[in-house]
Amino acid sequence: MPFKNDQSRISFTPGRKHFALLLDPDNLTEVSCLSLLTLSEAHPVDFFFVGGSLITSQNQAGIIRLLKQHSNVPVILFPSSHQHIDPQADGILLLSLISGRNPEFLIGQHVLAAPILKASALKVYPTGYMLIDTGRQTTASYMSGTMPIPYDKPAIAACTAMAGELLGLQYMYLDGGSGAMRPVSAEMIRAVREAVDLPMIVGGGIDTVEKAAAALEAGADVIVIGNHIEKNPGFLAEVSSLVASYNVALDVHR
Ligand code: 1GP
Numbered sequence: 001m002p003f004k005n006d007q008s009r010i011s012f013t014p015g016r017k018h019f020a021l022l023l024d025p026d027n028l029t030e031v032s033c034l035s036l037l038t039l040s041e042a043h044p045v046d047f048f049f050v051g052g053s054l055i056t057s058q059n060q061a062g063i064i065r066l067l068k069q070h071s072n073v074p075v076i077l078f079p080s081s082h083q084h085i086d087p088q089a090d091g092i093l094l095l096s097l098i099s100g101r102n103p104e105f106l107i108g109q110h111v112l113a114a115p116i117l118k119a120s121a122l123k124v125y126p127t128g129y130m131l132i133d134t135g136r137q138t139t140a141s142y143m144s145g146t147m148p149i150p151y152d153k154p155a156i157a158a159c160t161a162m163a164g165e166l167l168g169l170q171y172m173y174l175d176g177g178s179g180a181m182r183p184v185s186a187e188m189i190r191a192v193r194e195a196v197d198l199p200m201i202v203g204g205g206i207d208t209v210e211k212a213a214a215a216l217e218a219g220a221d222v223i224v225i226g227n228h229i230e231k232n233p234g235f236l237a238e239v240s241s242l243v244a245s246y247n248v249a250l251d252v253h254r
Helices: 030-042 060-070 103-118 139-144 154-166 186-195 209-218 227-231 235-252
Strands: 018-023 047-051 075-078 091-096 123-131 171-175 200-203 222-225
Touching (some): 018 200, 018 235, 030 060, 047 060, 060 075, 091 103, 091 171, 123 154, 171 186, 186 200, 186 209, 209 235, 222 227
Parallel strands (some): 018 047, 075 091, 091 123
16 A cells, blocks of 8 residues: 555645545445546546445445555545544545534534544545535435535625634535536635635536536636446546646646
8 A cells, every 4th residue: 555644645736626536335346446446547536535425335445445455546535424434545524514504514523533533544634515505405415414505605605615714624625415416506616716715625416527627617626526427437537638638727827
């Protein structure tokens, strides 16, 4: 495991765009995971995010083991509870669900997670997590018992992000939820981009290159894609080259 806990490998690089592939352990087999690993060798991915709002299988540890055995891409946990912390990973999004008002996901799970994280070598990313209403109730919103931010209210997202930044959170994640009918709007991404000076992660419902480009253009630093790559693994190559072309263009203009 050459890059295990090598923290320099798992930072977001300011001024660059990143692509995170979300791997939901419930939707993967060893075979499908290996085939995504092969694809990600030819078409670079910056991070593997592993997790989901509801995990019903016992696959997560095996999937992370496989990723660490076959790839140097950092594995970042995207957990729904402290029970999904796995020290085999490189890092963890310590999500504070600031779009909601459920204390369990604002501080409760964090109290349970804290001693485990302190004793581990996982890199912790303190992240303000905002669920956005993209048209239908998502697993994340139902399972967290929270109301998402209305789709057409960018000012609420911006003020929520500002509050998260003032509270000391270091990353923002705008999520329309896995398999969302439409992604978070460019207008909302831009509003959050202008409101806070933090790396911004955007995901949920990105299923075309155009939607991925719109999120990057509006200010996302990291785009997260899960669902559409599970259904159509070839999409991984398209997103990888889109993100690479953005980074080439950014280098040229530097
Ligand atoms: C969900 O942001 C992620 O939490 C990714 O969403 O599965 O729709 O790509 P998709």
